[in-house]
Amino acid sequence: MQPDDRDEIRDLLKRVAVALKQGDVPFALCGGYAAYVRGAPEPDHDADFLVPAAEAERAAKVLAEAGLQVLDPPEDWLTKVVQGASVVDVLWRTCGVPVEADLIDRAEELPVLSVHMPVLQATDIVVTKLMALDEHYCDYARVLPVARALREQVDWATVRDAVAGNDFAVVFLVLLDRLGIVPGPVRAG
Structure with missing residues (x-):
């Protein structure tokens, strides 16, 4: 990932988090960027968020209403948010298991690139x-x-x-x- 690409994915990550927060959708940053916030190397690919399975449709609607480009991929367990060459995945199933609210509830509110958000x-x-x-x-x-x-x-x-x-x-x-x-x-x- 080139520096410009990192800026783009970071911007999209923040925009998705702010939209979900403003829409009162329960969510948590997961995957490589969640690990990065906790001390791991910065990932070189997309960013990921989890939402409870029961909130999947509402999350997609909130993101679209915030002016983000939301794609409905063929996979039936996520929504993709796209900006340029960057992608943020919003998952409601992980490894075939629906995301439950308790996983989101255990997340800790942390600053991520200057935006406070729940992080696994x-x-x-x-x-x-x-x-x-x-x-x-x-x-x-x-x-x-x-x-x-x-x-x-x-x-x-x-x-x-x-x-x-x-x-x-x-x-x-x-x-x-x-x-x-x-x-x-x-x-x-």
Whole structure:
């Protein structure tokens, strides 16, 4: 991502957050930019927000009414907001599971590029990133810098329990343990 691209995605991220706030839509910043706010490297791609599944239609309407370019992609679990070459995904399902209000409620209000907004907790960021790993997408190189940067903010026992059914995530936790990135064993047993 070039500096101009970063400016564009940052601007769009802020505009989406402000629109959702002004529309009283519950939301939280998630993904790479949520990790960035908590100390991880800045992502080199899109930004992501979560809204409860029950608020998906209203979120899209609020964003469109705010003058943002809202796209309805073929995937049935997100809306895309576009500005130039930048994209913000507004997701209401993650890893096939509808986003529940409690996930949003756990988010912490933090300043993000000068705009205060709810940001997922570090444990939830890591869980959502690990649960996205599967046989079609298993890029540990993207998740490793996040885990390293957030390691002291994460409840690793909660992560272990939450991802126990995902073999790709479990193997990643073994890697973290073997590399000494997390305190104590994160393996089951």
